[in-house]
Amino acid sequence: MSELSLDRDGPVEGGNPQGNRGSPKVALAVGAVGIVFGDIGTSPIYAFRETFVGPHKLALDTLHLLGVMSLIFWAMTIIVSLQYVTILMRADNKGQGGTLALVALISSRIGRTGYGWIAVMLGVFATALFYGDSMITPAVSVLSAVEGLTTVEEDLQPIVIPIALVLLIGLFLLQRRGTAKVGTLFAPVMVIYFSVLAILGLIHIVQNPGVLVALNPWYAVQFFMTDKLLGFLALGSVVLAVTGAEALYSDMGHFGRGALRLSWFGFVMPCLLLNYFGQAAMILNLEAAAAADAIRNPFFLMAPEIYRLPLVILATCATFIASQAVISGAFSVTHQAIQLGFVPRLSILHTSETEHGQIYIPFVNWVLMVAVILLVLTFQNSSNLASAYGIAVTGAMLIDTCLMAVLFVAVWRWKLWMAIPIAAVFFLVDGAFFGANLPKVPDGGWFPLLVGAIAFTFLTTWARGRKLMRDRMSEVALPIEIFAKSAMNSAIRVPGTAIFMASATAGVPSALLHNIKHNKVLHERVVILTVEIAEEPYVDSEFRTQFDDLGDGFYRMVLRYGFMEETDVPAALKKVHHCGGDFDMMQTSFFLSRQTLLPSKNPSMMIWREKIFSWMLRNAATAMEFFRLPSNRVVELGSQVEI
Template identity: 45%
Template sequence: MVPTAASPEPSSPQAPHGPRQGLAALALGALGVVYGDIGTSPLYTMREVLNPANGVTLQPTDVIGAVSAIFWALMLVVTLKYVVLILRADNRGEGGIMALTALAVRAAGHTPARRRVLLLVGVCGAALFYGDSVITPAISVMGAVEGLEIVTPTLKPFVLPISVTVLTGLFLIQRRGSAAVGVLFGPVMLVWFAVLGIAGVHQIAMTPEVLQALDPLRGLAFLRDRGASLLLVVGALVLALTGAEALYADLGHFGKRPIRLAWTVLVLPMLALNYAGQGALLIRDPSALDNPFFRLFPPALLLPVVVLATLASVIASQAVISGAFSLTKEAIQLGLLPRMRVVYTSAHAMGQVYLPAINWTLLVAVLLAVLGFESSSALASAYGIAVTITMLITTVLTFFVVRHAWRFPAPVAWGVTAGFLVVDAVLVASCSLKVMQGGWFPLALGLALFMVMATWRRGKELLNAHVMGDDPPLRPFLEALAQDVGAPRPERIAIYPVSQPDVVPPALLHNLKHYQMLHARNVLVTVRFDEVPYVPEDQQLTVEALPAGFWRVLIRYGFKDEPNIPSALGRCARHDLQFDPFLASYFLSREVVVPATKGSTSGMARWRRQLFAAMARNGSSAADYFRLPDNCVIELGSRVQL
């Protein structure tokens, strides 16, 4: 529903994330979760921007110009776009590409065609996030471990095996959840940013002329002088911006004020000081370009800094991996992916989930990236294209929010977003030059995920249409049952979870056919996931009494809620439906999808039908997903040709 009053920052209820914490504590937590990725960018960004292959010299003018370009890119893209504008576009307190997509679709999707296009755009952004989830752990950990080469060149052969070991260990501990070590994220990153700033100040004090980089004209002149190499340099500048999407994605965990406070008070100043410090060092010693970050430190401190950098890179990776888990859960509940096993790793913090299938898939992809590219410099070529396309998609969706949800006039909406659209388009174009050097890797991952999501959604539409066409309508069926009063009914409750509430569940038909039995009370339960993060508990249930001892229950969840059918049914007493869990049996209809023959006109190519059938067979059980008790579930299946 579109708000009736225009507001640049509509108030929205915060998601139920437990006890309210103080602003300082939330800002400290944001350091670990939100800013891990962008906080480790100094490990490799300056080296790639000033790479001679980009047509850059190491003259003081170019070095100062590069520092200025990085600083003002942070100001324009991160501060103005994300901190000032995008954080305002919250979906009932939640952020991230899926939340923004749902908000834009709900506000601007007045026609089915527009809703479909906006949803496809959002799904594309979500799919590309998985490419980032692979590259970020690989480049962050390798960039940190490569500091060992500066400690002593004899350790260079150990960089790759140590990186593989660290990454493997990171994915192995995911099943234990991040709560145990999460309390350390904020303090470790606080130390990390302090080290970034102190190292930068030390170098700036020796070469203060680098502070000329605060003049934006120096950055513009640096970019103007690049000529034909401009896009190559801009593609390297993107490395300083990766992680900006995390500001918005973690909005629901921390809120606007802590994220903004952490950025303006600590993260931005420390990043600016460190980039300026690297520039000061390179003005004095151009040979430090091989690894300007670790060259900031004296030999005695190198090993502790390598350890600290590795910890920071692990934290940055953890944030992206956790984001992939959360995004997958949201995609499942929005009907974009098949059900998977979801493990809730915390009894206190909502949103902390672990998906084994995603975890092991990401591990394999990350190890392939590390072993295939072999260095952070090579990975830098693969980094950026997926992130920048996601940034562009975020800006496009934000336009529809500004125009239709906040109801600003079209000229204002275009004025707010047009500049960012141009910047994002330039970033995408610059990163596209690196497609053949490695950018194809995250794009291929994103394309594969997009095809999976599109195939699953289309297959479910066709399957639901098949069920609607083959199964009898519910109301006449119940009216006929109401006339048959002779058969005895066991004093139990039969629960039928169904996706289509207006037709007779196949499990009920099988029950009557094979067992010739009807329970005293029969409850048809339909779960709907709305395009909002959370649905308040008092608005989740709709209960309707039907003929012949039947009830229809609609349970509404948001795409971040934890679905639990028994828990929801336990609240039906206020609606005159008495539910005793010890008298309940759950009858599930399980359709085994079989790809139809070549002559089928199902609306999907044969290979997509085969893919959908494979996903349907291997998806997790509805009993597990909806928390049904194991000893009370009866599954009755049928084969469906699609």
């Protein structure tokens, strides 16, 4: 068995430094309803509708209505309840979940082998696909909610897009201020929203309880037997009912698996299923002509006319919250990717003094905003956007299944006779959903794939270029022991502390060499500091610092951080008392190296990738900003490198 903490239900101490440790599970479960389940919770607004009015229309008869409902129920059961909530939530990396956390967990066990490299690439590609998904989700969810206005008054159609754009632009402008205060309203709004879903569904199920026979998988089988091709293609819309499943796994560190399981099985899943079955019951109760009209927007037509406008407002609030969660997720994933070395340093602002997870990355925010606006203006309505939606989600799910299979064998050490059949079931299900979404590529599915391909290229180019640059620098690095002895005779010692930031834990950083060459002085205390990012989300404080006394006032120090943590170097140094004494920031200078790439006669990367890497290097945030160094205590010295 693995060394994972498989029976820990609550959030780990490191997983939420200022968070809810010790809080009752029910309170955490309620909080999770407001933050985690927004994406999957807003799917009833458009998912059921799209299976019938999407690119591959289905007849509104009993066979297809019950068949689709059976597919939705079993998709939710197999993918969300079994794959993510029951199995993957056991795969925590010190309490944290998500694709990158899973990759880091697997990599730490199987090392830098060929299989380890494949796992890393799969994780990076899933991350790249997430960016495409995070662009489409706000657009399709908010637009589908605002379209509910047309069920109140058809003449409001011309103002749907302007209202949606105003809401979306306001959402992105809100990010800079942080969402800690607004977030306190999320849980009550979403609890009301899910309760309304359940009530509306129950009203129609009571009028036609026969719809519940769709719980029997035989109705899904019948659907496939009757319409083989249409049944397969319908999966491309059915999967919209489970989008957001990966959010449950990704947010495990904030709430704990116990709270998420309680909120999912005890509240969210029943509310969703009641609403989906209610929509099917309503359509079954209508005459053919009325059903054909109602299927264009069944979610809002479930409510009596007098309550339709309040429902539109409530649904719009829910989609606003769901979009907020996706954007925050993009910030979090980008922060993890930066720490793991796949994205260059970006400006990261902390929007809360108490919650470490509340961050804002301006570059990501503005790119997402521009993309979302273009999507709304290009696709014009939620049905067209739904055609683009799904392929990124199912691609990420299929990758999670691949990683899950590796997890079974390499980490949990399951016997093959048990691991292979279980993995095969999920490969079959997730593979079918992914295959059913491939026909969407010409109708808009190309967009998330294009975004994913671009993001994957940038992520892998940065990781490759960064490794090559470090290798070149280490080849010419002078051993610190030799340098210390020679420097003692050629430099004047001056009062104070000099900290030279180094990317490698061996050799002399170029900034130190340049300082000796040009200034010919050394401080009384010289610290060569390397910041290392571990393949785990959090590093315990007792393992944060490691140092070696090299003699003659020279020290080598390593600060270790998890990939979910802030790299606040001054804060860490204040807790260090054994490296030649305390660190007084007013008596300490930080020396940074800034590399400039030179064209190489024999480049190790293709020229176009080298140019991309060079551009990313030039536009990366400075180490001073990233490590939160005091600006008036920093000296930058340049160097040139060929890769």
